[in-house]
Amino acid sequence: MIPKEIQAMFDFIDFLDANKKEYINVYLPLCAELETLDKERRSLRPNENYKQKLQYDAVQKQIEEKFPLVYENVYKPIMENLQTQNIWSGDNTYASIWNNNFSAIVSFKNNFSSEDISDVLEYKAKYLSFRKDTDSNFLTLQLVFSSLDEVLKELFDFFKDTDENEFESFESESVQCGSIEEALHLYSENPKKSIRFTLPDIFLNPNTTPIERETESKHILEELSTLKSLVATLLNTSKNKEAHSSYEEALYRIGLLKSVIEDKGGFKTFKIQENQNEAMFQLLFQFVKEGSDWDINTEVNNGRGPVDFTVSKGSQDKTVIEFKLAKSSSLKRNLQHQVEVYKKANNTNRAVVAILYFSPEEYQQVLKILKELNLFDLENVILIDGQQKASASNVKI
Numbered sequence: 001m002i003p004k005e006i007q008a009m010f011d012f013i014d015f016l017d018a019n020k021k022e023y024i025n026v027y028l029p030l031c032a033e034l035e036t037l038d039k040e041r042r043s044l045r046p047n048e049n050y051k052q053k054l055q056y057d058a059v060q061k062q063i064e065e066k067f068p069l070v071y072e073n074v075y076k077p078i079m080e081n082l083q084t085q086n087i088w089s090g091d092n093t094y095a096s097i098w099n100n101n102f103s104a105i106v107s108f109k110n111n112f113s114s115e116d117i118s119d120v121l122e123y124k125a126k127y128l129s130f131r132k133d134t135d136s137n138f139l140t141l142q143l144v145f146s147s148l149d150e151v152l153k154e155l156f157d158f159f160k161d162t163d164e165n166e167f168e169s170f171e172s173e174s175v176q177c178g179s180i181e182e183a184l185h186l187y188s189e190n191p192k193k194s195i196r197f198t199l200p201d202i203f204l205n206p207n208t209t210p211i212e213r214e215t216e217s218k219h220i221l222e223e224l225s226t227l228k229s230l231v232a233t234l235l236n237t238s239k240n241k242e243a244h245s246s247y248e249e250a251l252y253r254i255g256l257l258k259s260v261i262e263d264k265g266g267f268k269t270f271k272i273q274e275n276q277n278e279a280m281f282q283l284l285f286q287f288v289k290e291g292s293d294w295d296i297n298t299e300v301n302n303g304r305g306p307v308d309f310t311v312s313k314g315s316q317d318k319t320v321i322e323f324k325l326a327k328s329s330s331l332k333r334n335l336q337h338q339v340e341v342y343k344k345a346n347n348t349n350r351a352v353v354a355i356l357y358f359s360p361e362e363y364q365q366v367l368k369i370l371k372e373l374n375l376f377d378l379e380n381v382i383l384i385d386g387q388q389k390a391s392a393s394n395v396k397i
Contacts, residue, residue, distance in 0.1 A: 002116055005104035008085040009152065010123045015081050016130045023134055027074050030066060031139050037063050047295045047313055056293070067139070075140045082144075092265050097147040105155045117159060124156040124166075131170045140232075145170075227266055231287040234260065242293075246311040246319040247350040249294045251380065253311070254321065254354050256288040258384045261356075270358065270386045281323045281356050282308055310348075318348035326357035326366040326383075335381075336373055352380045358387055 002010065037059050046056035082088035082097070089096035112120075137145055153167050160166065234256065243249035260266040266284055270276045282298070289296045295312050309321040322338070324331055335353065357363045366383065370376040 001113065002119055003104055003108055005086075005101055006108050006155070008087055009101065009155075010119070012081055012085050012087055013123050013127045013130070016078075017126045019077075020130050020133060023074065023138070027070055027138065028134065028136055030070055031136060034063060034066055034070070034139060037066075041291070046293055053293075070139055074138045078141065078144070088144075094143055094147040097144075098151050101151050102154065105151070108155070109158045120156070120159045124152075124159065127152055127156070128166055131167075135170060227260070227264070227269065227284075227287070231260055231264070234264065235288070235291055245350075246294060246313065246317045246348075247352070247380075249292060249296075250311045250319040250321050250350075250352040251382075253285070253289050253292065253296070254352055254382050257285050257354065258382060260284065260288055262385050267386050267388060270356075271388055276325070276327075276358055276386070278308075278323050278325060281325070281354075285309070285321075285323070285354075312348075318350075320348060320351040322351065322353045324353060324355045326355055326362040331355070331366065332369045332373070335369065335375065350380070352382065354382050354384055356384045356386045360387075 041056060041059045041063065044052050044056040044059070046053040079088070083090055087097060087100060088094060089100060108116075131145070131149070149167055149171060156166070165171075243252060257266075261284065269280060269284065286298075289309075292311075295310075297310050297312070298308065308323045310318050311321065312318040322334075324334065328334070355366055357366055363383070363385075367376065370381060375381050
C-alpha cells in the first residue's frame with residue numbers, strides 16, 4: 001500500500017498532469033513573450049535618449065501587465081498545492097521539500113509491495129512527461145522544480161531497470177566554482193540558465209563529518225539558487241513608487257538589498273568567513289539594482305578614489321552609495337572623512353551608506369561609532385544584519 005506521504009506526491013503529480021495542456025498552450029508562450037520583453041528591456045538605455053525611455057516604459061508596462069498572469073495562474077496554484085499536500089512547508093529555501101519527504105521515501109523503498117510498483121512507474125512516467133513536455137521553470141519556479149526533481153529522483157531511481165539518468169534532459173547543469181563569489185559572477189552572466197554550483201572542500205568546515213560536510217555544501221549551493229530566484233521574483237513583484245531623485249532611488253535599492261539579506265535568505269551567502277567581504281556585499285547589490293530607470297554605475301573614479309556606486313540622471317542629480325563592513329578597523333575614519341570627500345568629487349550633496357554586520361558585538365560597535373559621529377538614526381546610514389540564523393546540522397537546508 002502506498003504511504004500517505006508518497007501518495008501526496010503522487011496527487012501533486014496528478015495536479016501537474018491535469019494542468020499540463022493549459023500550461024503548454026497558454027502559459028509557455030506567455031513566458032517566452034516575457035523573456036523576449038525582458039531581453040528587449042535590458043538592451044535599452046532609457047537614461048540616454050528620450051526615444052529609448054519611451055520604448056523602455058512601453059516594454060515595462062507590458063511586463064507589468066503580463067507577469068501577474070503567470071504568477072497568479074501558475075506559480076501560486078503550484079505552491080498552494082505543494083503546501084496543501086504537506087510536501088512543502090512554506091520556507092523560502094524550499095528545503096522542506098526534501099526534509100518533509102526523504103524519510104518517507106527511504107521507508108517506502110524498504111517496505112514496498114509488488115502491487116505498489118505499477119503505481120510508482122505510472123507516476124514516474126507522468127512526472128517525467130510533464131518536465132520534458134513543458135521544459136520550463138515558468139520564470140518563477142526554478143528552485144521549486146529543482147528541489148522536486150531531487151526528491152522525486154531519490155524515489156524513482158530506485159524503481160528503474162537501467163543506469164540511464166531519466167532526469168538528465170531537464171536537470172540543472174552542475175558547474176564547479178572556486179568560491180561563492182565566482183558562482184555569483186556566473187549567475188549574473190547567465191541569468192536564464194538553470195545552474196547548480198559545486199564548491200571545493202576548502203570552503204567547508206574541516207571539523208565536521210563527511211555527511212555534515214555534504215549537508216553544508218548543499219546548504220551553500222542551494223542558497224545561491226534561492227537568492228537568484230527570490231531576487232528576480234522580488235524585482236518583478238515589487239511595487240516601487242517612481243523615485244523623484246537619485247537619493248530616493250538609492251534608498252529604495254538599498255532597502256531592497258536589506259530585505260534580500262535579512263528576510264530572503266541572502267545572509268546565508270556570508271556563512272563562509274572567506275566571503276564576508278565588501279566584494280560579496282557589492283555583488284548582492286548587483287542583483288537588486290537590475291531594472292532601475294536610473295543610471296547605477298560601479299567604481300566611478302572622479303579624481304579622489306573610486307566610490308562603490310553612484311546613482312544618477314545627468315550631472316546635476318547624483319547620489320553616492322558606499323558599502324562598509326562593521327568589522328573594518330577603518331570604519332570610523334571612513335565614515336568621518338571618506339564619504340564627504342566622495343560627495344564633493346562627484347558633484348553631489350547626498351550619500352547613502354550601507355553597513356553590514358555579522359555578530360552582536362559588531363552591531364554594538366557600529367552603533368557606538370555612529371553615536372560618536374552624530375550619525376545615529378539617519379535614514380541614509382543603513383545597518384544590514386548579515387548574522388546567520390540557527391539551523392539543524394542534520395537536516396538538508
